[in-house]
Amino acid sequence: MIEELNKKLEILDLIKIKEVLPDYIHKTSKDNLTLTEQLNYLVTEEINYKDSRAAEGIIKASNFPFRKTLDDYDFSFQPSLSEKQIRELSNLSFIENHENIIFIGNSGVGKTHLAVSLGIEAAKHRNSVYFITCHNLMLKLNKAQKENRLDKQLQHLAQYKLLIIDEIGYLPVDHQGSNLFFQLIAKRYMNKSTIVTTNMPFSRWGEVFSDNTLASAVLDRLLHYSHIIRITGNSYRIKDKIVESDSRTNKYNE
Numbered sequence: 001m002i003e004e005l006n007k008k009l010e011i012l013d014l015i016k017i018k019e020v021l022p023d024y025i026h027k028t029s030k031d032n033l034t035l036t037e038q039l040n041y042l043v044t045e046e047i048n049y050k051d052s053r054a055a056e057g058i059i060k061a062s063n064f065p066f067r068k069t070l071d072d073y074d075f076s077f078q079p080s081l082s083e084k085q086i087r088e089l090s091n092l093s094f095i096e097n098h099e100n101i102i103f104i105g106n107s108g109v110g111k112t113h114l115a116v117s118l119g120i121e122a123a124k125h126r127n128s129v130y131f132i133t134c135h136n137l138m139l140k141l142n143k144a145q146k147e148n149r150l151d152k153q154l155q156h157l158a159q160y161k162l163l164i165i166d167e168i169g170y171l172p173v174d175h176q177g178s179n180l181f182f183q184l185i186a187k188r189y190m191n192k193s194t195i196v197t198t199n200m201p202f203s204r205w206g207e208v209f210s211d212n213t214l215a216s217a218v219l220d221r222l223l224h225y226s227h228i229i230r231i232t233g234n235s236y237r238i239k240d241k242i243v244e245s246d247s248r249t250n251k252y253n254e
């Protein structure tokens with residue numbers, strides 16, 4: 001009988017139930033549960049398994065440069081940042097509301113880390129997510145245009161529930177690139193969420209996009225429904241160097 005059941009569970013792709021069932025049947029602790037409660041337990045196991053499998057698939061395809069969560073982020077190192085605000089953002093209502101997030105601050109303050117953490121959280125809740133640096137986005141869009149498939153490429157990038165564009169401002173974008181960038185942001189505007197990270201104050205985006213008018217048009221759409229998170233502290237990358245030099249100073253003081 002169990003073999004027949006196993007085959008049927010396979011046909012229905014209920015592989016988690018198939019996996020846990022043999023042990024579950026022999027468990028005495030479930031005996032005071034009703035049949036409904038037992039079925040509910042097994043179905044919940046299956047749903048949780050399918051959710052985590054789907055999340056894994058999204059995370060694999062999302063192109064994250066690393067896998068870090070908010071729990072890996074040391075908020076005490078970055079007092080200019082409101083942990084409460086970031087935790088609230090991780091509830092993902094910003095995705096439902098098609099709002100954007102802009103992380104702005106110097107190199108090493110954790111902009112990419114925070115963007116990836118929110119991206120992973122979004123993926124865990126089955127939102128499609130894609131991570132790309134601004135530079136690689138420009139290469140992708142320019143290539144698509146050369147190959148006469150710009151519309152398709154823009155359509156594809158516009159469809160992600162969450163797009164993370166990292167490192168705006170590290171490299172200048174030429175006029176043609178700025179135009180393509182604007183088209184993408186305009187397509188996603190009020191429709192899908194975008195997280196961007198930048199080291200450049202908004203007042204200097206004209207320099208980044210080689211054109212003040214295009215930069216203003218991009219900023220208008222990005223900032224209209226947005227959470228702007230400014231991080232003004234030290235770089236975490238040189239944290240140990242600061243501690244080292246502090247302890248060296250202490251030694252000299254002794």
Ligand SMILES: Nc1ncnc2c1ncn2[C@@H]1O[C@H](COP(=O)(O)OP(=O)(O)O)[C@@H](O)[C@H]1O
Nearest residue numbers: 072073074077107108109110111112113236237
């Ligand atoms: N407050 C922090 N707590 C823990 N790790 C951090 C923190 N800030 C940055 N990091 C780590 O330091 C490195 C640089 O951070 P990153 O997010 O790439 O900075 P940014 O994008 O602002 O240049 C990453 O490995 C990141 O995980």
Ligand SMILES: [Mg+2]
Nearest residue numbers: 111112167197
């Ligand atoms: Mg970064």
